[in-house]
Amino acid sequence: QVRLVEIGGGSVQTGDSLRLSCTASEIAFGLYPMGWFRQAPGKERVFVASIRANGAGTIYADSVKERFTISRDNAKKSVHLQMRNLNPEDTAVYYCAASRQFGTQNGRDYWLWGQGTQVNVSS
Numbered sequence: 001q002v003r004l005v006e007i008g009g010g011s012v013q014t015g016d017s018l019r020l021s022c023t024a025s026e027i028a029f030g031l032y033p034m035g036w037f038r039q040a041p042g043k044e045r046v047f048v049a050s051i052r053a054n055g056a057g058t059i060y061a062d063s064v065k066e067r068f069t070i071s072r073d074n075a076k077k078s079v080h081l082q083m084r085n086l087n088p089e090d091t092a093v094y095y096c097a098a099s100r101q102f103g104t105q106n107g108r109d110y111w112l113w114g115q116g117t118q119v120n121v122s123s
Contacts, residue, residue, distance in 0.1 A: 022096030
């Protein structure tokens with residue numbers, strides 16, 4: 001079955017760190033740029049970060065620059081999001097997604113999505 005599965009969400013306090021992981025099944029993972037998006041309660045889903053298929057380039061939303069790091073391991077068909085210095089504004093459901101085009105921040109350009117993992121940050 002073609003799918004993405006995210007793990008690693010949870011409830012933390014301001015200033016804490018979390019590492020999200022997303023593992024792919026039944027796709028040629030190493031061919032696709034990957035991205036992370038998030039959706040806060042009552043808000044639209046927004047871009048967080050993306051990484052080239054070969055891992056050689058990354059892009060971040062301004063709101064997470066210097067705090068979040070996206071990485072991937074093509075041998076393990078996985079992409080990760082290391083989140084540091086979390087704050088309540090980071091509370092959201094986080095989704096990983098596969099694209100055919102690196103650098104796009106438009107969700108419509110991503111063709112495969114995971115089910116999401118919840119991150120809650122309390123003050």
